[in-house]
Amino acid sequence: MRRALAVLAAVPLILFAAACGSDDGASTSASSTPGASAFKVGGNVGAKPSLVFPAGSPATTSSYAVIQPGAGNGVKAGDRVIVNLTVYNWDGKDNAVQGSSYDTKRPETIAVDEQIPQVLQEGFTKVKNGGRLLAVLANDAAAPATPADSTKVFVFDVVGTQPPPLKAATGKETKESLKGVKVVNPGGEKAPTLTTKTDEKPSDKLVVKTLIEGTGPKVQPSQTLTVHYTGKIWGSDKQFDSSWERGEPAEFPLAQVIQGWQQGLAGVPVGSRVVMSIPPDLGYGDQEQQGIPAKSTLVFVVDVLAAY
Template identity: 30%
Template structure:
């Protein structure tokens, strides 16, 4: 089960799933005022016992079947709804709705509410969270795993016809800088501290790289030349040389990026398409991203051509994402800002 988008590690991380809220002490809408996802008969039937993410058991009747994602509140929370950029401690248990068997128990971990970094179902699960709230979700397999073959999902005994039951419990909610400091991570930058696009000296890419054309706002269009063979080794080139701070290992980096599949030329992920940049630690992403960013300067634009087994996600993970096992990914990244890892260490020492 992949909770995050393509930039994040593929390995399963403790967190969240999908939808919104009900009445009482829980929220009816997220912090922006958008209604939480409504409950349905399937989610309303869920009853559990035990601790979420540890030894939770499904005690209500099975099978549970849902044609769309549903959500019900099992235990009401209190306090403010999580806001964009904040983190919320989230534990989760995943059940097979066909027989109630436990598929995964995920202990509490900090999840950042960021639509750009979470899959759709994960974002829907977190955006209405309040402290102490416990929710039950019922969803068809496809809403969580898409067209991924169940054999590739890592979950035994599940078929595409099954529904999944997800119980989530939310704990402490913290602002991004507070959470980062607690974790010993670099702080964050506000939008007005970021560049709008890469800026600096343009540099021609070496032979064998895809073609990149930029719109006036800096948004890249990536074209794979006809007949050009995809490489089997990671290839990185600088397209614009920035003049800002140098990105160091472990830094928090803000980038706008577009990713296409070499074989088809089709976009599979893009912060440009979502309308805002993304931030992450250089040590928390695939090698094809980390190596493309570390040592570069803010303002630079970099192209990274990433084979599955050299800086990429690996064949199995690519198949899980709906691609072919040997697909090569092409990323164009604008580096808009960075916060050094050393800044966090210095703050801790004060």
């Protein structure tokens, strides 16, 4: 599950479209319209920038310019770069700012991979931590099926890079348990075994037990998590989902999942393994959900691998 940049709520997600255009780097496009190097960016890195637009029509070709290279660690392909960003709508008239993480006070994290336009894949690798990058994203950076839209201008201030997710829970076993539920921890990167076949009556409250206590920072409600998990139904041992079986962890904003996860994982240190019993009112309630019967108590074993 990819994270949409909250600050760009009013902007088409061109940033996450597969790029189909070429990257002109800091140069202007081959047409008469100016490119990224024609902008004047004011203000210091670490504060919301000011931007003077060039004369002429908005660019139709994407480009980037390194405003300040930075002096910290470099950004590599595959990194998750943490940035403060400000986005403008380049219409040649108002050129209005459409959002800034400096206003929301929440830096964003972007994976430098093939899911972002080529102009950004290259541009980010030309700056270091503490640097500033300006990128013009025109329609050539959108996927072929994406409707045409106005050109956007992004100013990215690089805060740092997100450490890669853990492979598995890495803390100390606590010996805690959840009555009626059995979890076997095989160790290493192997998936734990969850058994929920029981005659015990489930609690009508959320129950969270820490099986392995990690040593990382505590999960915040506003963060995006990377986790491995298995989910079963209390009493029947019926499994309805498992990221371990799919072979890759899941990633999602915590605020966008069921209440049981939101309440149960907030405050859990990264690196932990928890088992949660989630009553219907914090799960799917009276609604059947993808084969999960209505009014089911859900049980999850979860490894918290990263939070950002």
